[in-house]
Amino acid sequence: MIDPKLKVDKKKVDTKEFEIPETVFIRDIENKVFQSIVLQCLAQIEGISLAEGNFIDHLLGRSSEGVKGISAEQDDKSQSVNIKVEVNILYGTSIPEKAEEIQTKIADEVTKLTGLHVASVHVVIKNVISIEQASKLSQQSPSPLMGSNLEEEYSDEF
Helix, strand or coil, X not given: CCCCCCCCCHHHCXXXXXXXXXXXXXXXXXXXXXXXXXXXXXXCCCCEEECCCCHHHHHCCCCCCCCCCEEEEEECCCCEEEEEXXXXXXXXXXXXHHHHHHHHHHHHHHHHHHCCEXXXXXXXXXXXXXXXXXXXXXXXXXXXXXXXXXXXXXXXXX
């Protein structure tokens, strides 16, 4: 039985309960992606090489994933990333200028490619390499100093 006194005004119905909630888009970017981007950036910078991890890092499990000397931490709440890079620098190169070049290059590329804000790029200069050491390293490995022939080693072809 319907009470004639209770009439519902159709214009005053609360439609908020009928609205569809806003779609939430989530993207996850693995640390290896950030490491690859940083490697490509470092390959374009002359006079530096990536610092290798040491035996203690291996024992403590710090080198278990990805590239040694490059780490990235994402903050999902602020959609930002903090990057730490450990490099060796060629003797005679200005450390502040080279660090700024590394930071600018990495921040620009990571933002451009991932859309994330780069909160910090922490550059750690691990060692200074003499010109003699650099020439010895170039004979032992294909690309000890970045900027030489890393494009050949990291190509887009599969």
